[in-house]
Amino acid sequence: MTNEELYQLMKDGFDLLRTDINQRFAEVNQRFTEVNQRLDRVDTRLDGIDTRLRTVENGVSELKGKQSAIAGVRGWIVTACAVGAMIISIVVAIFK
Numbered sequence: 001m002t003n004e005e006l007y008q009l010m011k012d013g014f015d016l017l018r019t020d021i022n023q024r025f026a027e028v029n030q031r032f033t034e035v036n037q038r039l040d041r042v043d044t045r046l047d048g049i050d051t052r053l054r055t056v057e058n059g060v061s062e063l064k065g066k067q068s069a070i071a072g073v074r075g076w077i078v079t080a081c082a083v084g085a086m087i088i089s090i091v092v093a094i095f096k
Contacts, residue, residue, distance in 0.1 A: 001009075
């Protein structure tokens with residue numbers, strides 16, 4: 001085998017290898033593109049879930065606030081009844 005034949009054989013082998021590497025690189029890029037698209041869809045779904053959870057959190061906070069307000073109102077009602085009963089008892093004690 002001459003040097004020219006060896007050179008041509010190696011050149012053909014390297015060209016074939018370069019072609020194969022380029023094809024595989026294109027396939028890998030395509031797969032990465034597909035993975036990125038799936039990740040974008042997952043991000044979109046997670047954003048939707050986050051929005052829904054925020055709505056639930058707000059609803060729970062409102063319910064807790066209402067419960068706290070009701071407890072506060074109950075306290076004021078008890079206090080008002082006690083003050084009213086005291087005033088009535090003082091009025092009855094004075095006019096009796």
